[in-house]
Structures are given as structure tokens and as C-alpha cells.
Amino acid sequence: MSLFGELSALLTSFLWSISSFAFTAASERMGSLQLNVNRLFIAAVFLFATIFVGGISFSISLSQVIYLSISGIIGLVLGDTFLFKAFQHVGARISMLMMALSPAMSALLAYFFLKEYISIWGITGMLITIIGIGLVVVERHEVPSSKYKISKVGIFYGFVGALGQAGGLVFAKFAFESGSINGFLATFIRIAASFIIMLPLAVIAKRFRNPFLLYKNDLKALYSTLAGTFFGPYLGITFSLLAVEYTKVGIASTLMSMMPIIMLPIVHFYYKEKLNWQSITGAVIAVFGVAILFLR
Numbered sequence: 001m002s003l004f005g006e007l008s009a010l011l012t013s014f015l016w017s018i019s020s021f022a023f024t025a026a027s028e029r030m031g032s033l034q035l036n037v038n039r040l041f042i043a044a045v046f047l048f049a050t051i052f053v054g055g056i057s058f059s060i061s062l063s064q065v066i067y068l069s070i071s072g073i074i075g076l077v078l079g080d081t082f083l084f085k086a087f088q089h090v091g092a093r094i095s096m097l098m099m100a101l102s103p104a105m106s107a108l109l110a111y112f113f114l115k116e117y118i119s120i121w122g123i124t125g126m127l128i129t130i131i132g133i134g135l136v137v138v139e140r141h142e143v144p145s146s147k148y149k150i151s152k153v154g155i156f157y158g159f160v161g162a163l164g165q166a167g168g169l170v171f172a173k174f175a176f177e178s179g180s181i182n183g184f185l186a187t188f189i190r191i192a193a194s195f196i197i198m199l200p201l202a203v204i205a206k207r208f209r210n211p212f213l214l215y216k217n218d219l220k221a222l223y224s225t226l227a228g229t230f231f232g233p234y235l236g237i238t239f240s241l242l243a244v245e246y247t248k249v250g251i252a253s254t255l256m257s258m259m260p261i262i263m264l265p266i267v268h269f270y271y272k273e274k275l276n277w278q279s280i281t282g283a284v285i286a287v288f289g290v291a292i293l294f295l296r
Contacts (some may be wrong), residue, residue: 001274005247008239015239019232020096024087024225030214032084033198033207038225040076040195041211044235047188056182065189067175072190075168076233077197083161089154096259097136098158100286103253104129105166110249113170121292124250135282176245183242189257191233213235257290 027035051058086095101282104126111117149207172190215222243252260283267273 005243005245006251006255009252010245010258012240012243012256013258013262014169015139015231015236016256017096017259017266018226019230019236020263021266022089022224022228023114023232024229025093026221027084027087029218029221029224030209031207032057032081032088033202033205034209034214034226035084036077036081036213037195037198037202037208038211039233040191042225042229043191043237044195045187046230047184047191047229047238049069050184051188054184056185058185060177060181060189063154064175064178064181067171067178068181068186068189069193071168071171071175072192072194073197074164074171076190076194077164079161079164079168080155081161081198082164085162086154086157089151089157094136094150094154095158095161097133097283097286098155099162099165100129100133100257100260100290101159102162102165102169103257103290105163106249106253109166111176124288126291128292129286132284132289133281134284135285136279138188144274157185167246169253172241173244173249174256176241181241181245183238183245186241187233190237193255241287254287256288261287269270 001263022038023035024041030038050056083095083099086098168190172186175186199208204224215225238253240256243256250287264280264283268275
């Protein structure tokens with residue numbers, strides 16, 4: 001039996017873990033809205049070049065374009081904008097722990113929109129996930145070596161970000177159920193639709209600066225944006241859509257939620273952040289709950 005979908009989902013969690021740190025650094029230097037617009041444009045360029053060089057066909061139905069566009073707007077415009085705000089307030093590790101709620105939210109959305117029944121094991125998995133995340137969120141002992149502190153507004157931003165990711169995943173599944181789509185093409189449509197929405201909003205809100213001048217004066221912001229875009233919107237989102245296409249949404253979501261576990265050794269060894277047993281236990285319990293929810 002092919003494990004391409006499962007391997008794609010697991011690879012996605014690694015890619016998103018890397019991109020989250022890069023985007024955290026970039027958002028601090030230019031703001032979340034500016035970063036979101038910039039990285040969408042850069043990702044669109046990467047993807048279009050890949051489609052053109054690879055000779056990928058643009059054959060796709062109108063309904064698939066609509067589903068993917070809605071998926072992008074919910075997941076990338078709403079979800080990622082709030083996720084970037086969470087990065088600014090509570091850092092990458094806590095933000096990604098909040099994102100562990102996304103699979104449980106996906107199950108609820110699937111229940112209401114797809115009429116999927118949630119079993120007792122599903123409810124149990126959701127509760128365990130929330131408890132695991134709660135262990136980290138309610139932690140009162142500040143970590144001296146970390147500049148990020150848990151805040152209510154940061155947790156709220158993370159929650160909305162997770163909800164946007166869940167909604168985007170459901171609409172992406174609608175598109176793949178309508179017919180086979182190349183992963184890079186599907187990602188390009190999601191990102192192009194999101195960029196068309198994000199750019200005018202950023203300009204109207206007067207939160208968008210000339211990216212050429214911005215990056216000319218801040219090369220660190222440029223490098224962080226390029227790295228985050230390459231590992232996140234370009235590769236990460238593409239492999240996440242391939243995972244949804246080739247395996248069950250639940251299994252894909254579970255494997256993509258391995259980010260909290262992957263990020264713990266990164267923040268410990270690279271950023272020299274001291275992790276206590278409550279943080280480690282909370283991360284493990286959260287992912288374990290997701291596993292129960294989707295591997296039942």
C-alpha cells in the first residue's frame with residue numbers, strides 16, 4: 001500500500017516547523033500583514049515558475065477553482081494573518097501548540113458541513129487535545145531565557161489562526177473530491193486568490209510598504225521571508241494538499257500536527273530555550289489526543 005499521502009503529511013509538519021521560525025523573525029521586522037502579502041506574492045512567483053518549467057497543465061474545473069479560492073482566503077488570509085499575530089505575541093512554539101487544535105476544529109466543521117458523525121472516540125480525542133494544549137497555556141512559570149510570554153490576546157490570535165486553517169482544509173477537500181488536481185497548481189490557485197484579497201486590504205489599511213525599499217534596507221527581513229516562503233507556502237502547502245489528496249483528511253491532519261513535537265528540540269538546542277516537563281508533557285498529550293481523534 002502506498003504511503004505517499006502519509007509521508008507528504010509528515011514532511012509538511014517538518015517544513016511548517018522550519019517556516020514558523022523564519023516567519024516569526026520576519027513578522028517582528030515588518031508586521032504580520034506586510035509579511036503575509038509579501039510571502040504570498042513570492043510564493044506565487046515560485047509556483048508559477050514551477051508550473052511553467054514543469055509543463056504542468058492548467059486544466060481545472062470552475063468549481064475546483066472556487067473551492068480552492070475559498071480555501072485560500074479562509075486558510076491563508078484569515079488563518080495565517082492571525083497566526084502571524086500570534087507569532088508576534090507568544091512566539092512560534094506556543095502558536096504551533098495552538099495550531100494543534102486545528103484537527104479537532106476540522107472534525108467539527110466536517111460534522112456541520114459534511115454531516116460526518118463524531119464518535120465517542122472523536123470526542124475523547126478532542127478533549128485530550130485541548131487538555132494537552134491547556135497544560136502549556138496555563139503554565140505560570142515564566143521561562144527566563146524566552147522573550148515571549150503567554151498572553152490572552154496571543155492565545156486568541158492562535159485560536160483564530162487554527163480555525164482558519166481548519167476551514168481552509170475542508171474546502172480544499174471539496175476541490176479534490178471534484179477531481180484530480182496537481183498539487184502545485186492547487187497551491188498556486190489558493191495563493192493567487194489570497195493575494196488578490198490581501199493586497200487591496202493592506203493598501204486600504206495603510207499597512208503596506210514598498211517591499212523593494214523595505215528589503216533593500218533590511219536584508220535580514222528578506223532572507224527570513226524567502227526562507228519561510230520556500231519551506232511554508234511553496235513546499236509546505238503543496239505537500240499538505242498532496243497529503244489530503246492521497247490519504248484520509250484525518251490521518252493527514254494528525255501527521256501535520258506533529259509540529260509541536262518537532263519544534264521542542266529545535267527551541268531547546270538552537271534557541272537555547274529551557275523547556276520544563278509541563279511544556280513537554282502538554283505537547284505530547286496534545287498530539288496524542290489528535291492521534292486518537294483521527295486514527296480511531
